[in-house]
Every structure is written in structure tokens, then in C-alpha cells.
Amino acid sequence: MRQENRPLVSNGGRGQAVYFFGKNDWRTFEQGAQKEWLVTNGIGGYASGTIINANTRKYHALLTAALNPPGWRMVLLSKLDERFTAGDCTYNLAANEHKSGFSELGFVHLQQVAINPIPTFTYSFGDIFLEKTVFMVHGQNTSVVLYRVLNGAEPGLLTLTPMVNCRGHHFMTSAGEINFTQSKVKGGVMLASREDMPSLLLTCDAGEYIADGKWFNGMFYAAERERGENPYEDLYLPGVFKIPFAAGESKTITVVASTAETGGLDGEELLRAEKNRLKELVTKAGYRDHLARGLVRAADAFIVQRRSTGKKTVIAGYPWFADWGRDAMIALPGLTLVTGRFQEAREILDTFAGHCQKGLLPNAFFDGLADPVFNTVDASLWFVNAVYKYLVYTADLEFVRHNLYDTVKEIIDWYMKGTDYDIVMDQDGLLSAGSPCVQLTWMDAKVDDWVVTPRHGKAVEINALWYNAIRVFNLLSVLLGRDALYADLPDKIKASFQQEFWDESGGYLYDVVTPAGADSSVRPNQLLAASLPYSMLSREQAVLVVRKVWRELYVTYGIRSLSPWDPSYQGVYRGDRLRRDGAYHQGTAWSWLIGPFITAYRRAHNYSADSLTQARLFVAPFRSQLRDHGVGYISEIFDGDEPAFPRGCIAQAWGVAEVLRAYVEDVLEIQPPGRKKIKELEGGKNH
Template identity: 30%
Template sequence: MGGSFANDLIIATESGKSREYVYTNKVAAHFSGETRSGPTRSYHGLCVRMQKLLEDWRFQLGGVECKPEETTQVLAYPHRLVRIFEHPPAREHICLLDRWNVLVVDLMAKDMDIGALWPLVDIRPVRLAVKPVYQVAWQPHNNLLLIRGTCGSKTSSGNFVWLGVTCSAPMDFSPQQRYLPTVYVRGQQREVMGRGTPFVPGLLRFRPERGRARFLFIAGRSQREVATTARVVLDSATIQVHRKKERLERLISKASVKSQDLRLNAALAWAQISLDALLMCQEEPGIYAGLPWFANYWGRDTAISLPGATWVTGQFSWAKKILATLARHQDRRVTSRTYGRIPNILEPDIKLYNTADGTLWFIRQAEEYVRYSGDVRTIRNFFPAVKRAIRGELSLRTDQNGLVVHGPAETWMDAGGEDHPVTPRDNRAIEIQALWYAALLSGAQLALLVNQPSLSAEWTRLSKGVHKAIIERFWNPKGQYLYDHINLDGSPDEQIRPNQLLALTAPLYPLLSWDQEKSILDFMLSHLVYSHGVASLAPGDPQFRPRHLGYGRYHFDQAYHNGDVWLWLTGPMVTALVRHGRREMAHILTETLTNHILDRGAVGTLGELFNASPTRENDNEAGTFTQAWSLAEYIRVVYQDYLGVKPNVPKKEVVIEPSVPAQWGDVDFQFVVSRGRVEAQYRFSAGSQTYIFQPKDLIQPLRIRLRIHLPGGVLLTLIHPLRSDRKIEIQVVSHGQGWLVRADGRRVNGHFQKTDFDVGREQKITFKKPPVSRSRI
């Protein structure tokens, strides 16, 4: 990216408008809040795991309080938040350090003599609306205020129940203990956790040095841990803040995309940063599903997020560790009905296996991981888990036709859980069958890589039976689409949902014919796809809910999968649209998310949901304010679909099939394959396309299979060796009624063939109009 890291990616929130923000420490802590107000959720503040400790704080300078709602400017950087106040003239720099459970707040003010700080403490399990009991201890010799919070029987041993406050400047403490009854606006809107009672232990007065004071808010399990951390970090905080900034700079420099669409460049960088913030090490590596309320690992969400979170940007080390976490916690109890499954929910003291799809995604992703990395050794380590997973499905959870059976809430549409499923889809959902087909074929390929050809042949044979059963049981010959699921009584369910989309995009090997895919895509576009995303239910259905929050008319669980637009589904929809030559339509969906990252919702990230029907205030986001699979799919489609990069190291090739939106113009980027990387440039002008590839540090020779879609419904395929440090330049120029192809300046013969679409004459862009709701909901 041009210029400095900070200046390129700074997001300034509009005056008078507040946006949520969140930072993590890459282990188990996160800090969230509002840019221009106090907390609007009881979940806001400093949390470690599922334990909240700090709500907020207030500074007073010269007798005037620094109120966040009165800031003149708020600047969000990838590594910190900056608030600028005019009255009193001051600045706050807020940074949650990597690896430490420490929030650093730097206060800077000219002519500041004596200041005061009120900490707002709230030490409790984050999902419990309780009023903790507090112990307060002031240690003047350590310049340290200690607060311990307990919630009776709800306080577990070994939890984070201590909060410390220290400062670079000398402090005095005046005990003024009180609770502050608080209303949380966003919580009130959700009708959950809308009130709280943060605690003020007292007043800390301080005398800054040269107009500066540094404060640390420290979470710990014990008084001793907090005191030790305070001494260590206070001396090294400047270095730690700089290291966080440098780490994020390295992350972006390795995976940056430089197009002529500057907003796309910035949004993609922010998406990578925000997703990186959810790659955590809560005892072992994993991906937080989303914040504020999913500060834990979900097997399904993790598996879906892995491509965008790791291997498309070359983070193979993270990928390997996260796959290992899932495999390590697989259900190995042979008497269990969930034998062979990876966990749906994984916390330090909780493992639940209540999902049918996470395990199938795991197998599919294991193959894609090795396609990018070539890491067969790791696959050998994972392969027993793959065998166990497939064995579990075959022995416990398949019907007479080979289709997977499951509970009513064991798909991703799981609101309400198994006891009270809001969207029951038992007992054979279409995406589960598509994933089962994908898992069998991916498992077969993995079996070949670990020298088990007989097992590979067996799973390939079984996949053919699954394919036959899917077409026979799910294909609607009249409507030319796939039913959403088969009911318990064997009848096909006629609700129109987006899950058949995954039959087009989840398998690494085609499940459907080209014509079937096109028919499904057209069907979905006419029923479910708005310009802002893919709805979870067609609006004509009696169960349809136009907005996430029902304001007393229905619980939000009723809307999650009955109308809400899920941002992660934009990913597979873009994949399907690009595959079928509808690049500009796909770009409109992507641009909606680009604009959201930069201008709306939480700063620099994507949340869980949009309303199907936007509100009058156009405040459209709902659900979590940052969500892993939403971000991951946004990133994935940039690399795999628009830039078109799909390595297959076991086959010694990289397929590159560009489908770059016109708005992006020329593009520079790099991708990682095996243990090397390739710098790439795409150049476009009237009647000419140029593709330049510069391999770096490749440890084995590969070949590029370049597939270029040309006007007139023509596909050009060109195969070229890819050797380390040898630059390749391929140019395609319009020449009379045909095309002239040059490789490294010499004319070459490519393979030309007719395709089913013409990139020069894209179909008319027609999205379904969102339903209009005249009421508040």
C-alpha cells in the first residue's frame, strides 16, 4: 500500500456518530466499546475469555470531564484507538497489548497539572446480569489499585477476578465506592442484558510528567499476578505497542492487494487485520467465532473461516495449528452417538458436538490446505481423524441411501438449539449432503496422498451413491432447483432457503451439471438475493421476519434464519456468480461489504447480519459486531474468485483464472504457494491483457494453468512452467477477429474454446428488491 501503514488505514468516525470497535491480545482477551460514547452493551469493556473486568473509565482535567461523546475527532488505527478532546484539550491513545491481559491508555494534555481518574469496574461472567461484590485495596508502595470481584457461586476458581490500575505518574487514591445503575442502549434494543451496575472503587488523582501519563488496566487471576504484570509492562509498554503495530504491518505487507480501487485496498487490509484479531490462543490455537458473545471456538465457523483466515494469505502455520486443535478434540468415544465429530463449541472446560456440518467442512478444508501448502506430513498426522470422521458417519448417521441424517438444529441454521429449534431442518439438509459428498471425495484424495489407495477407491465409490441419492431426492424437476431438506417423513421441504448454494460451491469436485448450477443460481437470484446480501428465507414465507429485532413482537432468534441476511453467504454467492460469468453483479455484493467495513457498523470489520428490510434510519447491521466467517469469506473471494488463484501443489500446478471487476483496474498482489511466494501483476487496456508472475523462493517447480475469459464467449488456456526467480510475462492482444498470445515476448499457441457465457456481454443485473416494512420492525 502507498504511504505509511497508519495513514493508509486510518478510519476517522464522523462527528456526532459513534461506531463500535474491538481489539484483541491474540490470546484470550478483547477490549470493545464505542468510539463516541460510553458502553452501549453490557458486553463492552475489557474481557478475558468469558469474564468481564473493566467497563470503562473517565478522566477529569482542570475540573472538566473528558467525555467520549464530546470528542472532536476519533481515529481508529489497526493497533490502537485515538480520541481527541477540545474541552479539555487532551488526547487518549488506547491499545490492548499482544499476549498480555493489559490495556494501555496514554493521556496527553498540554499544561495539565493534576488530573483525576474514575475506573468503572464490572467483574463478572460476561453473560450473567449480576451485581458483584468487590474488595478494594490500595498499594501506595506499588502505585497500584487492586479490585477483586466475586459473584458468589458463579465465581469459579482460577478465573480472572482481579483488576489492577497503575500509572507512570504518582497517584493518590480516595475511596468513594458506589454502583452506577446503567442502561445499555444496544442491549435494550435486543431485550437482553440491557441494564448493569458497574462499580466505581474511588478516585485516583495523578500528577502527569510533561503533560503525559500512562495508565495500565491489568486483568489477572491473583493479586500477585496483577502486581508482577504491572511492574513488567509499565517499563516495556512503549515497546509492546510498537511491536503490535509492526506485527500488523508485516501481516498486511505479505498479503496486500494494490488495485486502482483504493477503498477496496483499505477494506481488504482492515478485513485481514480484523480477522487476524480473532485468531486466538485460548490455551490452544483457534478462531473466535465472533464478538461480543462468541469469545470461544466453534468448529463449523472455524472450518468455514480457515481459507480466508489462513491459506489464501499464506498463513500456513496458523492453518496447521488450528486444524490440529479441531482434530485433537474430535469425539473418539466409540459408544457416543457423535463419534467422529469435531466439536461444535470448544472452550477450556466445554466441548459440544452438536453439529453435523463442522466435521465435513474439516475434511474438505484439510484437502484444500494441502493443495496450497503441499504439507503432506501434516495430512498424515490428521488422517486418522479423517478416517474416524467418515467411519462415524457411515456407521451411525447415514440412511439406506447413504445420505447423512441429523437432528433438527444440527445444521448452521441452529437458533434455539436442539431442545427448542426455531428452524428445524431434520433430518437431511441439502448442504449437509453436499458436504458429505465433498468430504468423501476430499477424503479419497487425502487417502491417496498417504498411500491408502484401497480406502480412496472405497470412498470414491460411496461418493457416487451419495451423488445419485442427492439428485434423486433433492432435485425439483419442475422448479429446476434443490429442495432445502428432506423431512422426517421422507417428503421434500418446499421452503426457499439459500442452503442449496453450498451444493454449487462447497465441494472441491463438481456435484451438479453446469445447467443445474445455472438454474439454481437464477432461482436464488429471483427469490433470495438483494443487493446487500443473501437472505436466509424467501420473503413470501409465513415465517419470514423482515428485521432482526422484533421489538416485542418476536424474539430475535425467530429472525436469525427466517429472513436475516447473513454476510458470510455473500462469499459462496460471489463464487457462484463469478463462475457463471456474472462478475459485475458479484462486485456489487462485495462493494456493499467494502463500504460497510469502512463506513458503517464496527470500525474496520464485518458483523454477522444485515436486516432483510433496512430500517428507516438505515442502521442495518445486527448480531455480533465482528464475525470470523463474514470476514474470511470477504477475503477468500478476492483471492480465489476475483484474482482467481487456486494452487494444487500435489498436482504441481497453480490454476489462475482472473475475473477482476472493471472498477479495480490494474492489480498488484502476491500469493503464497508451498514454501515460496509469487508476485503477480494484472494489467488491462483496450484490447490487451497482461499477466506477470515473479516466483520467489519456490522449492519445487510448478506450472501455471492460466485460464483467461475473453469477449465473445472464448476461454483461453495457457500452461507455462513456474520456476523460482524466473519472471513470466503473458500478453493477450486482440488481433483482427481473434487473439494474439505472447509468453515472455514470443508468440505462443494457447488453447481456445467456447464457453457458456460472454464476459463482454454480462446479463442484466437484477437483484430482488428488499421487502418494504412500514412498521418499526
């Protein structure tokens, strides 16, 4: 605790983009709950809530700890509610909904919220100001709540009520289900709960802790009801912190929630350290543009440490996704290369290369499984593309030679001769994969035994990636002084692709080709044939593909997964799991596809001045999207129907990454620094 005489300040520092919100953003409880904040700790843990400090999801908490980074995420501290008594008046700052229908509306005292991405909440009541800042200590399962309070003319008392838990973040708790025991420690309390789970340390550097021990029954989570999930939970109230104030007194108070022994932590020093860390990342990336700088900061949340490998990996999205191979490889260029974080890029590539089996990269690392699952056809092909992007950004041939080339070769060899899940190159050079009961592409929704969008056979984006992978492998072989083993294969693949996938009358690409015929559904997967580094399309074909996607699939914040003119189209993503998964790839718009769309658009139009103007228009709406849903981040998905309401994860890795990559490369026109050197080397080798 530190005495304060200076005024309260809520800003992000010079050059930092801050998202400000005021009373017009929470005129009702429902309106205020639509915008959420997120802070992370670099090992998979996070804290998250709404701008009115009401928890509306089971994932909202002040401390969700990653006990086996980045997995085993446990909700340990759900909330910290405040009341302030001055004279005869008590001001309740808490915002909660109860299953009885009763609501606490403490957000009426909320004056301003600033997020940068660290959230600061400023309350004004009577002649009193209270500022609350929430952040995490990087690399630790430690959350800090920093209060700055300027008391008024009467003596006051601040009461802080922690609501604690001990559960996996996908689950819910009922009263009495957990036997909490508590022991007082200096400045607070140590709470033990489930066997083999770490204790929760709660400390406050001012006032005193008074033990109690009761349950808050029936916390209501509106977002869970909308998702068709159980919306009610009980939370344990171990006691309260009481901090007295003299008339006119100003204090800064640090509250710490942690799974580790922490003593004497200074909240202001910790906050400065975290802000400086984020500032250094922005400085390293080197962009002056505010949108690019904001996305660089957002990208940091997804780059996390994996304990099992000792290297970095990628969290696919918050709050509920783990690290997925496909998502990591698609996101890698935007998260690490565009941001200048080349060491992290090397670690991520190493992490997934080390888990390659029979040419397959892991689809996902799931809690509770000793080994990752491998049911994906495209993660390995995206890996090859990520290797290419790494090379043109860094020109680091030695790392590719010693760490990546053999994995790329392994992927190509296994895909040619055949590997698991019926993945194999056909006699025509095209790649076939899967069966009706297995989902292998990114359109992978499955409810029990129902594969919503099976896409088995020869999928358009898989073969675009396959052609790209062969070209990349040949390039790597030449650059490393080896023989290009498959010099003639790209021409064969291209000829077969043109014959099988191009719809001359419609001017677009079929989505899947099977022995039974072609699936003529208009989907965004064809974009990759026009956006990947190596394309099989003529410029005229690319123009037609982009135009088709723009006309039928583009919405403001993403690209629809299916044309609204298709009878199977589902334009709204909401309801229980069956309804949501039924719409996930059947019309729902995806933010990450904006990246390939912009890249394909600019390339198809030969990077003309007019195409640059249009690309700026495609990017512009994301400046406001960063103020919505997950503030400072880009949402996973949006309704296919206008007004394209944000859905799914509030912060998605490949959404942030692909918007950032396309913005830097195709709008700001900042080219990868190693590209010129690689082109020179390639030219020299070919001569």
C-alpha cells in the same frame, strides 16, 4: 510518563487503512453509539466500546480478561472516564447514560476518532488537546490506555476515574454484590474482589492515585434493552488518578489495567510493538489491495490460543461467542490460508482433530463444561473441506498424512455406518441426520424446547458437504498411495441427490428431504452445492440456483436465510431472545454466505469477464460496512428487510473469513499456491 514536544498524530502509518470519524458521526448520543470498536489480545480477551466512549452493552469494557484462554472471560475494567480542569473551567469528557434519564455528553468535545484497528480518540476543548489510544498487549490480559495531552495557557489537572467490575461478561453486577478491597502499589492500586478471581492491577505513570471507594448506580446499556435484557448495572469506583499540568505542558501518560504484575510498562513502546505485529501479518499475507489488507488485520482477532491444547483455535465472534467447530472450519481458509498463516492452520486443524469422537467434531467449547458438546452434523464435513483447502494452499502432504488423514477416514467411516444424533448414510448414499427435537445444522436456533428450524432428515448442504467429503477422501487416499475405498460412491450420491433435491419446475434445490416429502422453502443452503470444490450440479443447474438465490435472498451485505415470499419470513432481527431466535434463520441475512454466493456465481458463469465485473459489485459494499457496527470488522448478521441494518456480533469470524477468501480467490483471482502441484500429483497418481 514521557515529556512531549511533538504534535499529536492519529494515523495508522504508511500503507495502513485507517477508518476516520468526525462530528457528523455523533451528532446525537444514539448516532454515535451505532459504531463500535474492538481490540483483542490473542488469548480470547478483548476491549470494546463505542466511538463516543459510551458503554451501551454489558460486553463493553476496557479489560475483559480470558482467565482460562480463550474462555472464562471476565469484565474487570468497564470504563476510564476523564475530566480536565483548566483555571475555572472543568471539561467533562465522559459519555454515559443513567437509568434516571440523565446523560453525560462528553463526546461534544470529541474532534476525531481514528481506528486502524487500534482506536484513537482526539478531544479538543478550550486551548487543550487530549488524545486517547486503547489497545491490548498480545498474549496477556493487559489493556493499555495511552494519553497524549497538550495543555493550554493555564495550569491544568486531568482526573481519571476507573469504573471496575469482576463478573462474567454475560452477566451484570449490583452495588454491594462484590466486596472490593484495595491496596496501594507503586503508581496505582491493586483491587481484590471475588474469591479465586485474580486481582486487578491499575497503574498510571504520572500524578497520584487517591483512594475513595463508592458505587456508580444505574449505568444504562441501551443495546441490552433492545435485546430484551436487563439494561442497568452498578459499577465500583475505587478512586481517581490526578495528573497535574503546567501551562503549555505536553505529556504522554500510560495507564495499565492487568491481571498480571506489570511494572514500568512504556505505553508508546507497547503500542509500537502491537502496530508492528499487525503490520507484519499484513506484509506476510502479501496483498497490496486495501480491502484485502484490512480484512487480513481483522482476521487476526479470531485466531487465539487455547490453553487446554496449547494450540490455536478460532473465536467465532465478538463479543459473546466461544470457539465453535463449524465456525472454525468454515472460517479456517479465510483466516489462515488466504493470509499465509499456515502454522496457525495446522494448529487449528490439530486442535479439532484431537477432539473428534465417533466421527464428530465438537460443536462448541462452553465455559463450565469439562468436555465440548458434539451436536452438529456438518462440523466434521467442514473439517474435511478445510483439510482439502489446506492441501491446495500448502501442498503439505506429509502433515495431512501424519495428522489429518486418519481423522478424515474416521469421519467417513462413522458417517457411513451411523453415529450419534441419528447421523447415518442411507441406502441411496445420501446422509440423513437428526430428529424434530435436535438442531444439528448451522441453522441451529433453539429457545427452550422449541427448535426454530429443525431441518432433520436429508438436508441439502449436508449432502453437498457429504459428496464433497467423499471426493476429498478419495483424493487424499490416491495422493497418499492408498486405495480409494469409495471410488464408486460419489456417482451414487450424485444420482440420488439429483433425483431427490432438484426441483425442475422451480429451477432450484429443495432444502430438506424427509420420508414425508420435500421442504421447498427457498433457503441459501443450496448455494453450497454450487460452491464447494466438488459439485453435483451441472453448469446449467448452478446458474439457475445462483439466479434463484440472487433474486430472492441477496441483500447488500449478506444472503437471507429464507425467502421474503415465504409466509414464515421474519425480516427484522430485534427484541427479546424469543423474537430474535425466531428470526435468526427465518429471514435474517448472514454475511458469511456472501463467500459461497460469489464463488458459486463465478463458477456457474465459467469465470467470465462479465461475472468478474459483477463479483466486484457484490464485494464493493463491504468497503463501507467495515466503517459500521464493529469498525474494521464484518458484522455477523443483518436484517433481511432493507436497509439491512447490522445486527448480532459486531465482529464475526466466518463473515470476515468468507468475504476475504472469496475476494482473493474469485475477485482478485489469486489462486492457492499449492493447487498446481496437487493437480500434477493427482494426475501422476491416476496414470
